Amino acid sequence: MTHTFRTSLLASELRERPVVGPDTVVLGIETSCDETAASLVMGGNDVLSSVVSSQIDLHAQYGGVVPEIASRAHLETLNPVIARAIVEAGIDESRIEAVAVTIGPGLIGALLVGVSAAKALSVAWNKPLVGVNHLEAHLYAAFIEDPSLELPLVVLLVSGGHTMLVEMVDHGRYRLLGQTVDDAAGEAFDKVARFLGLGYPGGPLIDHEATLGDPTAIRFPRAMLHDGLNFSFSGLKTSVVNHIRQHPDASTADVAASFQQAVVDVLVAKTVRAADQIGARGIVLGGGVSANSQLRTAFQQAGHDAGIRSFLPTMAMCTDNAAMIASAGWYRLRSDGPTSLSAPASPNLRLPLLGAG
Amino acid sequence: MGTTVGGARNGCPQGVVVLILGIETATEQISVAIGGHEGVIGLFEVARGRRHVEMLMPGVEFLCQQTDIEITEIGCIAVDVGPGLFTGMRVGLAAAKALAQALHLPMVGISSLDLLAFPLRYSDRLIAAVIDARRGELFYALYLQVPGGVQRVSELRAARCEDLTADLVARGGEVVCVGDGALRYRDEILDEVRVEFAEQFLSHPSAAPLVTLAHAKALREDWVNPWELQPMYLRKPDAQINWAVRDGGSPAVSRP
CATH class of the missing domain: 3.30.420.40 (ATPase, nucleotide binding domain)
Incomplete structure (x- = not known):
């Protein structure tokens, strides 16, 4: 047998660009933070299965996500989660036409587990790889649940790492309307919850505590309420701390309710104003903080009052999941084709914005 | 203690053909090899750059291409289970486990040391x-x-x-x-x-001894399935160490 050194392209580079249609099944993988998730989605919004393994219990005692603990748990859990997603979808794995994976933003060690596994699946099955931006995937969560949404939309993306108002001009085309200049909203919830001794994660705990209190009891500042579309939450956090120092007997429930009301007021007011400014067809909530009950109620009411369609994702779509990764991957594969096997994981990846360099 | 590494020549069945893909990323080097009963057939190694996730699967594809072996011809996935640098080590482990899962193959794990x-x-x-x-x-x-x-x-x-x-x-x-x-x-x-x-x-663990040692184990059917494979960290996550020695102030981050 004669061997020649092959200088031609590798198999993954020679593969023809796949046809992406309504029957195309994409496997999505998500390991950017503390949920290990896999999902099979057909045609961009038909969720065949969505499996999420949460690590919250592993991190709770540390008051936040510990990167090394998260990475170890992803490595241990990812294979069974993928296997279960395939079984629950009820189709043969040979039907999977592409592997989509979160390539950022997120914790680098956590991202690498998912990206490395996704590349290996892509090679083993000889199917294209699609790298997905986690923030973009949150925008697609809405489309999974309501494909009839009309563009342009204003999306309020609120989580522990991000607080931004995004105009979705078209699929893959976004404009940043506003963002936090300091803490993310979810981060403020975590810090205030820690200060109030409520524990971790802060969002659901403050949400629950607030139901027992009076949201008008304390008038916390609404930072930058009438000033553009950016947000600031670090001053609010300081006000909460100062208030408790000055009033050690203040009711925890009243503080939680009043703090939450201040955050929600600003988020909702700016979303509606942004929608008005660009003439949006609808407003959409996304990201982990969109599970907050007060925010959901106020968001829907504000949309109603302004005569604009509002969309709230279900609880399962608020938090990190892989269905939104598979969905965004389907759109990304259709518009841009596959991602190279030599692509890196990008912990600081930003949303691809129109007009940005 | 007293674990023997190697000993392939002692009483192994001859003529059993199993191709092994070995993956090693426990140090700054990435190393990929394919081997079997005829020894190491191909080896791909890069020891600078620390770009494990960028190089590993292109390396596997390149090696398959040059050795004229289809990935579906592989019969067993061998991987270095550490100890080593955690982040790099997990790149190899995640890829090896996913390959074994997708190709329905058994795995052999061998320590970097x-x-x-x-x-x-x-x-x-x-x-x-x-x-x-x-x-x-x-x-x-x-x-x-x-x-x-x-x-x-x-x-x-x-x-x-x-x-x-x-x-x-x-x-x-x-x-x-x-x-x-x-x-x-x-x-x-x-x-x-x-x-x-x-x-x-x-000075870096190599996938060449990995496939050699794994071949001996594979012939004895001394293998595990992908979810039984255990990495060897030998060190607790930093947060757990810190937690044990002091109270308050945690290295944790908010959930994005």
């Missing part, structure tokens, strides 16, 4: 396999030559350099040190004990 020691099996000295664990620590284990391989005669340890030298002094006799940890702490080791150092090109 075993891989360092095995190529030195022709020496009758005590073999100290030492990997740089960063933060002033080393991962190490000690081995002795046995027919066809080496035998581990210590635990796998995460320790400081002075612990290693104290161990070597206590055991006495002639020693050969191998691994990037041995080279990094060369002067500190020589201050305490007289040893030889193996060549620099042997």
